[in-house]
Amino acid sequence: MKKILVAGGAGFIGSHLIKRLLKEGNYVICIDNLLTGQKENIQFKKNFKFINHDITNPIDIKVDEIYNLACPASPKQYFKYPIYTTKISVIGTLNLLELASKYNAKFLQASTSEVYGDPLVHPQHEEYLGNVNPIGPRACYDEGKRCAETLCSDFKREKNLNIKIVRIFNTFGPNMRKDDGRVISNFIIQALQNKNLTIYGDGTQTRSFCYVDDLVDGLIKMMDSKYFGPINLGNPEEYTILEVAKKIINFTNSKSSIQFLNKLEDDPKLRKPDINKAKKLLNWYPKISFDEGLKKTIEYFKGKI
Secondary structure, eight states, rough: OOOOETTTTTHHHHHHHHHHHHTTTOOEEEEEEOOOOOOGGGGTTTTEEEEEEETTTTOOOOSSSSOOOOOOOOOHHHSHHHHHHHHHOOOOOOOOHHHHHHHTEEEEEEGGGGGGGGSSSSSSSSTTOOOTTTSSTTTHHHHHHHHHHHHHHHHHHHOOOOEEEEEEEOETTTTTTTTTTOOHHHHHHHHTTTEEEEEEESOOOEEEEEEEEHHHHHHHHTTTTTOOOEESSSSEEEEHHHHHHHHHHHHOOOOEEEEEEEOTTOOSSSOOOHHHHHHHHHHOOSSEEEEEEHHHHHHHHHHHO
16 A cells, blocks of 8 residues: 655645555655645545645655656635745745655646647747746746756755656646636536626637546556656647637626636636646556546535535
């Protein structure tokens, strides 16, 4: 039985990852300070321990593997806590890397498609170095995650640590917070309440959405692989935000209209992963269609309203 630490485990993706790791017979320790995570996501009983802890402070637990998913992950959250977002991405990652180094634990860093910024290359492949504004309002997250990748790379080079980096593209599914400000949860909540669906900008900006079960499969395959990465994990099906809004209105039989608001600063115009590396090296690709995932997510939120 492997002893696995999941930092940020009470969050949306982390809670799904823990559920899967427990199902596979592991002992899981969840670390979360519940700033954006939710205790209700992690009501596990067997082979599970929750520790309320902020990883900007060191912690000492002997484990075999560490998944680092700890960080506010939606613009609404990191706009509210910009300094803390940088701290947890940099100092928090450093503390977990020191822990991995002490016990020679395997380490997976959950990075993000945001390291590509507002990309000038489309779709985004792992060799693309990005187009990030280092002083903009999103930089706390974008640059924090880029620095975390730097730390991971240096720990691998200097200490020969077994590290993996994945760049996660937009992910959705049950256990998302109703108020987290991400486009899918926003639209579904608004549609179920017959309120206007609010689009920032003209709605022509694109995103690619991966259902959470597919993403978790990719995380575990990456941890069990021999590859360092970075490797993109996401669904290459691309939609405009306006298409997503119309789809959700249709699926919820909502009476909502669409309202256009001012574009957010540094909001990427295009977002689509090149997943050729994940297909080739991990034999991973998304299996759940956007429509199927949306219907599952809508059912989840119906139970929350």
